[in-house]
Amino acid sequence: MTARGNLFIVSAPSGAGKSSLISALLKDKPTDKQVSVSHTTRQPRPGEVNGQHYHFVTVEEFKALIEDNAFFEWAEVFGNYYGTSRKVIEQTLNEGIDVFLDIDWQGAQQVKKLMPEAIGVFILPPSRAELERRLTGRGQDSDEIIAGRMAQAASEISHYAEYDFIIINDDFDAALVDLIAIIRSQRLTGAGQIHAQNDMIKDLLAD
Amino acid sequence: MTARGNLFIVSAPSGAGKSSLISALLKDKPTDKQVSVSHTTRQPRPGEVNGQHYHFVTVEEFKALIEDNAFFEWAEVFGNYYGTSRKVIEQTLNEGIDVFLDIDWQGAQQVKKLMPEAIGVFILPPSRAELERRLTGRGQDSDEIIAGRMAQAASEISHYAEYDFIIINDDFDAALVDLIAIIRSQRLTGAGQIHAQNDMIKDLLAD
Numbered sequence: 001m002t003a004r005g006n007l008f009i010v011s012a013p014s015g016a017g018k019s020s021l022i023s024a025l026l027k028d029k030p031t032d033k034q035v036s037v038s039h040t041t042r043q044p045r046p047g048e049v050n051g052q053h054y055h056f057v058t059v060e061e062f063k064a065l066i067e068d069n070a071f072f073e074w075a076e077v078f079g080n081y082y083g084t085s086r087k088v089i090e091q092t093l094n095e096g097i098d099v100f101l102d103i104d105w106q107g108a109q110q111v112k113k114l115m116p117e118a119i120g121v122f123i124l125p126p127s128r129a130e131l132e133r134r135l136t137g138r139g140q141d142s143d144e145i146i147a148g149r150m151a152q153a154a155s156e157i158s159h160y161a162e163y164d165f166i167i168i169n170d171d172f173d174a175a176l177v178d179l180i181a182i183i184r185s186q187r188l189t190g191a192g193q194i195h196a197q198n199d200m201i202k203d204l205l206a207d
Numbered sequence: 208m209t210a211r212g213n214l215f216i217v218s219a220p221s222g223a224g225k226s227s228l229i230s231a232l233l234k235d236k237p238t239d240k241q242v243s244v245s246h247t248t249r250q251p252r253p254g255e256v257n258g259q260h261y262h263f264v265t266v267e268e269f270k271a272l273i274e275d276n277a278f279f280e281w282a283e284v285f286g287n288y289y290g291t292s293r294k295v296i297e298q299t300l301n302e303g304i305d306v307f308l309d310i311d312w313q314g315a316q317q318v319k320k321l322m323p324e325a326i327g328v329f330i331l332p333p334s335r336a337e338l339e340r341r342l343t344g345r346g347q348d349s350d351e352i353i354a355g356r357m358a359q360a361a362s363e364i365s366h367y368a369e370y371d372f373i374i375i376n377d378d379f380d381a382a383l384v385d386l387i388a389i390i391r392s393q394r395l396t397g398a399g400q401i402h403a404q405n406d407m408i409k410d411l412l413a414d
Contacts, residue, residue: 188389
């Protein structure tokens, strides 16, 4: 019996290093982990691969999926539809693959409502000073723009307590080990193991 | 602010490799992890160090600790008292140290009742055949004795579902990495981090 994968929601303020952490996690293309691939009706750009960067569908297909309640969430942006398919995620989880959803706190709340077993991970920068340094960029932005980014970051951060795990990204390698430990430990929870190891446990308990 | 340590209850049937795993975990004498040290009224044996192997106390001191509700559990065995001090454990946890309690399912239930935040980890052998092999020892025991050990193991195993995490000790190194991942991840839970990182988070959220 293959253990079902877990769904991880990963959120962070801009500047916390979330994308780098997820990239590092998936760098060696592990067979048991993947980011969720969204559906979209926009045209593929050069180099984009169907099923890898997006699931490219027609507007008719997308609307049929909406009708079918296939999406956790969907939105129309500049005339194109984008959505996160619950069905694709469920399928992937059932194949024993952990799925990572890179979304903000609003998306996280939505997913948690529909799938309470999803595991929320929040990435924080180590300090306000460091966050400001990371958001200042190459010194080309005005104080106003930087203040705006800081305010947006604080707004995202204010939802940290809604997550199951919190990683402080001070040292990148340590933060990556943290993330890996969380993922590995979630394969070992009683509920998961009782399902995955059912036959083995029955064998151990046999008279 | 130092993060409070976590209390881990580690249980397993005999033959699962629990003691070897705990020994390997503490081999390099990490400053942030230790097994719980029991109190006893028996005399120290040659080489035993007070505070390391046991807290050696007089019968009067032990009885005063009972009166003081200091113990999670205590027992009298062959005229000597043995007990697990909740107070010592609380103190150690408050110093930021993870504490490991190597106890059976009955002890685990007792501790969980008094300290629901304790994290239960159950170690399982990979199969009935392998468990039998491990319990057969050097081939010097009768079938009856081995059957008795198997029955006792099955009885302990029947409580696996009461634990938060289940590790299958098939490959020892992998099981050790599992245990380390669980320990590390439990330092990253929302509740723990909100306490440990309180000042930092306040700083991030400041206007």
